[in-house]
Amino acid sequence: MSETVLNKFLRYAKIDTRSDDSSTTSPSTMKQFDLAKVLKQELLDLGIKDVELDDNCYIMATIPSNLPSDHPAYSKVPTIGFVAHVDTSPDVTDENVNPQIIENYQGGDIVLPADNSIIIRESENPELKNCIGHTLVTTDGTTLLGADDKAGVATIMKVAEILTSSDNTILHGDIRIGFTPDEEIGMGTRHFDVAKFGCKYAYTIDGEMPGELNKETFSADSGIIRITGRDIHPGSAKDIMVNAVRVAGEIISRFPKHIAPETTEGHEPYVHPHTVEGGVGSATIKILFRDFDSKGLPKLHTIVRDIIAEVQGLFPKAKIELEVIEQYRNMLDTLEKNPEVLDNLWEAAKNVGANPYWKPIRGGTDGSRLTEMGLPTPNIYNGGQNFHSKTEWMSVNALEKTVETVLELVQIYVKNAK
Ligand SMILES: [Zn+2]
Known part of the structure; x- marks a missing residue:
């Protein structure tokens, strides 16, 4: 019954969830519920019992700890959360997203099929040269792709599927899942109930290529x-x-x-x-x-x-x-006062061979506001590039590396529990 993270992503990308910065409602567009309802049902289908989708289009759910009571880390592992946003940028339409899959990419510019004037150029995309042999996903040239942040959503759903499967052997503490609306219009945390989320630390999965970690935003x-x-x-x-x-x-x-x-x-x-x-x-x-x-x-x-x-x-x-x-405000100062949230992420990215480095984000994430609200929340890559544009693309290998990183991270929290 397991579904690849790519197939999850492709299903979510086809659902129009564009937010609207001229709206005064919350969520800014009702169509964000179209994806949220799918996610809620899929989490329920995994056997997760406490799934909640509220009127403002926030989803919270728990993957309970599976540590046996005689495990040395039992009851010592902090609850950590993973957060991704369901909306896509108002800048470009995400209606009728028609993803193109390029297997075994061999370098060179990528011309998009439905509009030949839209080209993903090697010269403008230095990350392409690191993706030789990868499977890439692009748009057809008429929409954005929505890897920002449906790659994050797909990652969390794949992690949830793996950790709740009957043959799972990965030990972990309590894990909370949070899906938010309206991140792209700076309102992703407007109704986020940090107390109810109940985590010591959280991570947004809303970055770019594996290795790039973010603890600093504008x-x-x-x-x-x-x-x-x-x-x-x-x-x-x-x-x-x-x-x-x-x-x-x-x-x-x-x-x-x-x-x-x-x-x-x-x-x-x-x-x-x-x-x-x-x-x-x-x-x-x-x-x-x-x-x-x-x-x-x-x-x-x-x-x-x-x-x-x-x-x-x-x-x-x-x-x-x-x-x-x-x-929002730069989250650096608060995060550095909580070194565990950064060190564990670094260790996880290193262990999966992602060659981690910290890069300042010339933008913001839900984590910027969550950190201000008392929940330290750095950002993890998700494998996408060129967000908010028709030239948005994603490496499936990078997306899979993201899933691997999150699975490693939950185990590091067990290993390092004091
Ligand atoms: Zn995003």
Whole structure:
């Protein structure tokens, strides 16, 4: 009855679960329940008794410890959780995902079948050269793939299947499973009940290639600039019209180009105007503020406020307002105070031959907020690349390595229990 982790992934990827950052409901889109209900049923079918799917589309479930009472680690292994998100990015559609499977990849660019203009280029994908001989999964060029984070979901479901099977010999403590909605719109933990989850540590499985582990994320705020102009028929507009489109253009042209995502890397901060909407009467500009040092964020806000003040001078009749919304904070400090959560992960990745290294995430994960909420939660790879795009791809070998890593990790918690 066992199903490969790839087949689990392919089934989940075909379910449209795109979240929506303009929604005010929780979950932001009801279709996220389409996958959540499937997962709930599959967990029940594995014999897991306490599966809960709540009204906000959060799933929690327990794989109970199987340690015999005479085992030296009995009752000493902390409860650990594994978390993945069911939604996919609002940036690109995930309707009718039609995955392409490339067996025994031999190098070279990958042209996607339904849109030949979309190419996964070797030159832009250094990880491809590490995947010679692997089975790769891509899209057909018309959607994203959803490895972010259905690869994480599939990993957890495969681990659950293995650990609950009647012939399982892997010893482990209590393991909690958490599936969340709306991670992609920064709301993945809005209704996450950390106390109810009841774990000492957790891990998100929402990273990229095996070996890359994450204990550090950006600190993040988002912003929205609201511009109110004045619309009037262009034929009689002289000295009356205030064109919000022009105001938006002036603002955007002033964003510093050297602190943009496309010009920065490593630990460098950025300010990123990513969405413009509107017309003559009103317009909005959505912005991301990102810095590994939380203290740097107010400086980024000031850059935008100064731009607004300057443009306001050019358009005195326009109303221009900036709203800043706190998103998440770098989890590094808290995680380093809990070395066990990091050391055990490192040991697991090393033992399965994944050559671990720590890489700062130029983004956030549910773990950033969970760590802030008192649950130390670093991030594990899941085998995907180029998230949020039509060129998203995944290595099946890497996905299988992720499953292996999680199984090793639960055993290390037993081995290292004090
Ligand atoms: Zn993700």
